Amino acid sequence: MKTSGNSQGGVGLARIRKLRTAEAEIFRAARPKSAAAFGKGIAGFFGGVPMHWMNDWPTPFPVVVDRARGATILDIDGIRLDDFCLGDTGSMFGHSPPPVARAIRRQSDRGLTYMLPDADALVLGRLLSERFGLAEWQIATTATDANRFALRVARAVTGRPKILVFNGCYHGSVDETMVRLVGGKPVNRPGLAGEFRDLTGATKVVEFNDIPALEKALADKDVACVITEPVLTNSCMVLPDPGFHDALRRLTRKAGTLLLIDETHTISTGPGGYTRRYGLEPDLFVLGKPVAGGVPASVWGMSADLARRYRAYNRTKVSGYSGMGTTLSANPLQFAAMRATLEEVMTEANYAHMEELAERLASGLSAAIASHGLPWHVTRVGARVEFICAEGPLRNGGEAEAAHAPDLEAAIHVALVNRGVLIAPFHNMMLVSPATTRRQVDRLVRAFGEVAALLAA
Ligand SMILES: Cc1ncc(COP(=O)(O)O)c(C=O)c1O
Numbered sequence: 001m002k003t004s005g006n007s008q009g010g011v012g013l014a015r016i017r018k019l020r021t022a023e024a025e026i027f028r029a030a031r032p033k034s035a036a037a038f039g040k041g042i043a044g045f046f047g048g049v050p051m052h053w054m055n056d057w058p059t060p061f062p063v064v065v066d067r068a069r070g071a072t073i074l075d076i077d078g079i080r081l082d083d084f085c086l087g088d089t090g091s092m093f094g095h096s097p098p099p100v101a102r103a104i105r106r107q108s109d110r111g112l113t114y115m116l117p118d119a120d121a122l123v124l125g126r127l128l129s130e131r132f133g134l135a136e137w138q139i140a141t142t143a144t145d146a147n148r149f150a151l152r153v154a155r156a157v158t159g160r161p162k163i164l165v166f167n168g169c170y171h172g173s174v175d176e177t178m179v180r181l182v183g184g185k186p187v188n189r190p191g192l193a194g195e196f197r198d199l200t201g202a203t204k205v206v207e208f209n210d211i212p213a214l215e216k217a218l219a220d221k222d223v224a225c226v227i228t229e230p231v232l233t234n235s236c237m238v239l240p241d242p243g244f245h246d247a248l249r250r251l252t253r254k255a256g257t258l259l260l261i262d263e264t265h266t267i268s269t270g271p272g273g274y275t276r277r278y279g280l281e282p283d284l285f286v287l288g289k290p291v292a293g294g295v296p297a298s299v300w301g302m303s304a305d306l307a308r309r310y311r312a313y314n315r316t317k318v319s320g321y322s323g324m325g326t327t328l329s330a331n332p333l334q335f336a337a338m339r340a341t342l343e344e345v346m347t348e349a350n351y352a353h354m355e356e357l358a359e360r361l362a363s364g365l366s367a368a369i370a371s372h373g374l375p376w377h378v379t380r381v382g383a384r385v386e387f388i389c390a391e392g393p394l395r396n397g398g399e400a401e402a403a404h405a406p407d408l409e410a411a412i413h414v415a416l417v418n419r420g421v422l423i424a425p426f427h428n429m430m431l432v433s434p435a436t437t438r439r440q441v442d443r444l445v446r447a448f449g450e451v452a453a454l455l456a457a
Contacts, residue, residue: 008405009389010375011455019454020411024060026418031077034064057425058410059417068095070435073422081422082440084430089265092290092383094435099344100293103336113331120335127342131272132263134285134301139330139338143264143288144172146298147227149324150284151176153302154225154258156317157309164217164226164257166208168397170234171227171262172288179203181398207396208232209240211247218255225258225284230274233265235400236388236427237379245280258306260284264298267291268354268384268431271346292337293345299338350434354383357441358432361385364445371449372456383432387448412451419447 006013028035038061041048049055054062063081066074071094073081086092093100128137140146151163151174165171167181178189179199186200204223206213217223226248232238252259261282263273267290270277275285283306288298302310362380365387369376377392378385388394389412390403409428416423421444423430430444 008408011389011408013407015455015457016407016411019451020058020407020414023411023414023418027059027414030079030418031064031075033077034075035061037064037076038062058413063417063422070094071433071437071440080420081417082420082436082443083422084432084436084440084444085422085424086431086433087289087294088424088426088429089268089289089431091294092268092431092433093293093341093345093350094433095294097293097341097345097434099340100295100337103340104295104333107333107336110332112333113328115327115330117330118332118335120332120339121330124335124339124342127339128299128301131276131342131346132285132287132301133272133276134282135304136307137299137301138324139334140288140298140300141296141326141329141334142172143262143286143298144174145326145329146286146288146300147171147174147177147260147262150260150286150300150302151225151227152323153306153310154260154284156313157306158224158256158258160222160224160257162202162204162223164204164206164214164223166228166232166397167205168208168232168235168238168400169228171229171286172264175199176203177227179205181205181207207398208238209244209395211244211251214248215251218251218257221255221257223255223257225260226252227260227262229262229264230266230269230278230280231381232397232400233381233384233429234427235397236390236394236403237381237384237386238394238396238400239379239381241395245278249281258283260286262286264288265384266381268358269382270351270355271348274381291341292334293341295333295337297334297338345434351383353434354432354436357436357438358383358385360438361430361432361441361444364441365448368445368449368452372452374452374456385430385432387428389428408455412448412455415451415454416444416447419443419450421447 047055064076066076071083073083125137165177171177178192179186180189186205188199204217206217259282261275261280266274283303285301291297291299358380362378362385366378375391376389378387388403389405389408394400394403
């Protein structure tokens with residue numbers, strides 16, 4: 001369904017705006033304490049918020065949180081929300097999962113950072129190798145950093161200058177991935193602040209699922225690494241065509257190009273991510289966000305062969321600063337939280353629960369869409385579900401970008417909050433955690449049905 005000048009996702013703009021205005025009023029009226037506390041923005045912060053993304057929520061002001069536990073957030077006005085955003089994946093396993101909370105409590109009086117390994121670190125490397133299948137690992141603090149470091153290794157060992165990304169990708173604020181196709185031409189992603197370089201010199205970009213374009217772009221043998229998620233999740237979810245990952249692996253190997261799989265969001269697939277579920281064979285693997293249950297941490301792994309090549313490279317370079325690492329990375333709080341997450345939270349049993357309820361959510365939303373005759377669709381990757389206000393399936397980042405219906409999505413999000421449900425502010429992502437209950441899923445499906453009815457009326 002094309003978005004036209006006066007409609008989005010098959011719904012007239014006038015109706016969308018009316019709903020958004022009415023829902024914004026309801027949101028404000030229900031939260032006098034939050035409105036007073038937040039004011040026109042929190043004093044002392046640029047833009048009125050401690051991190052500018054907090055202004056991206058479509059509500060009139062962000063929900064001001066009192067506390068969060070499991071899959072529930074309580075705001076300072078005493079309003080309870082079923083949380084399906086879960087910190088945009090950082091809390092994918094629920095807020096303060098009990099084993100992680102216990103590990104943090106244990107560690108909290110044993111030192112928080114010392115740039116040395118401890119007893120938890122002694123088991124973590126093996127845990128990561130067993131879980132994700134790559135041989136050798138490093139710990140960083142954000143997925144952004146993990147990607148950045150992994151790309152450095154790729155350039156170092158191949159001696160090649162370029163990387164390749166898929167259009168519409170997001171791998172954190174890694175400068176060199178910020179390239180887009182606009183009108184079929186690579187350009188710096190529109191909107192970048194302070195970027196003074198033409199990034200297209202070092203980054204090639206092709207559409208996801210476009211095997212001939214990929215083959216052509218790799219043919220010059222100047223690409224060190226293809227960095228991709230197994231499923232594009234940044235715009236709306238774009239699933240790989242059957243055979244796409246096989247072709248990607250075959251073509252990268254043929255061109256001497258390394259393959260970095262970023263599982264930061266697709267870890268929703270299962271305890272070993274999409275990689276383990278579907279037998280992918282990356283040279284480099286990155287996971288951030290929920291890997292330590294909400295404590296800032298990330299991991300990046302290398303295959304045995306790549307680790308060997310990187311060791312050989314290191315023997316050839318001047319010793320000293322590699323351009324990788326940050327002081328607080330690999331601290332004991334991260335070790336403790338990550339070990340608890342891997343051993344006690346990212347379990348088959350928890351994922352079975354997440355998957356079952358995510359399937360219930362996806363079919364409930366699909367049924368609501370169908371019953372109101374809306375031209376929308378639903379996708380799911382394990383515990384992650386999205387509704388997309390356009391017909392599907394989407395095949396690449398270009399199509400995903402065009403499928404966005406910003407006014408419509410914003411109105412739906414606010415209306416859902418007023419019905420007790422929080423979903424991610426960027427795209428329409430909903431995550432099911434081990435703590436999420438069937439009742440919460442059914443409430444979301446019901447709320448979505450009510451909102452869909454208002455829009456389709
Ligand atoms: C696929 C992917 N990789 C990496 C990142 C970066 O994570 P962080 O912002 O924690 O560095 C994101 C963030 O959304 C992401 O979606």
